[in-house]
Amino acid sequence: MNNWQRKYLIRFITGMAGYSILLPLSLIVADNGRIQQPWLAILIALLPIVPFLNAMTAVVQNVRHQDELHRRIHLEAILVTALLTGAVTFSYGLLEASELVPPLPTVFIAPFMIAVWGIANFIITRRYD
Structure with missing residues (x-):
C-alpha cells in the first residue's frame, strides 16, 4: 500500500466514522425541541456534513493520485x-x-x-x- 493510499484510507475512514457518530447524535439533539435558537438547531443538524465533506475530499484526492x-x-x-x-x-x-x-x-x-x-x-x- 502506497503512502498516499494509506493517507486516503485514514482520512476516508475517520471522516465516515465521524459522520456515522455525529449523524444520530445531531438528529437526536436537533429534533427533540430543546434548542430554542433556530440558527443553533440548523448548525447542529448540519454538523455531520463536516466529516462527510472531509471523506469526500479524500476520495477526490485519491482519484487525483x-x-x-x-x-x-x-x-x-x-x-x-x-x-x-x-x-x-x-x-x-x-x-x-x-x-x-x-x-x-x-x-x-x-x-x-x-x-x-x-x-x-x-x-x-x-x-x-
Whole structure:
C-alpha cells in the first residue's frame, strides 16, 4: 500500500466514522425541541456534513493520485451514477406528482448515489480486467 493510499484510507475512514457518530447524535439533539435558537438547531443538524465533506475530499484526492485507466473508470462510474440517479429521481418525481407514491425525503439521494457509484465502479473495473 502506497503512502498516499494509506493517507486516503485514514482520512476516508475517520471522516465516515465521524459522520456515522455525529449523524444520530445531531438528529437526536436537533429534533427533540430543546434548542430554542433556530440558527443553533440548523448548525447542529448540519454538523455531520463536516466529516462527510472531509471523506469526500479524500476520495477526490485519491482519484487525483491514480493513473489514467483508474481515472477513466471513475469517470464512467460517475457518469452512470449521474444518469441513473437523474432517471430514478425524475421517474419518482413524476409518480409523486401524480400522487401514486408517497413523497421521498431527499436525504436518501446521496446514499443512493454512493451505492450506485460503488456498484458501477465495480462493474466497470471488471470490464477492464
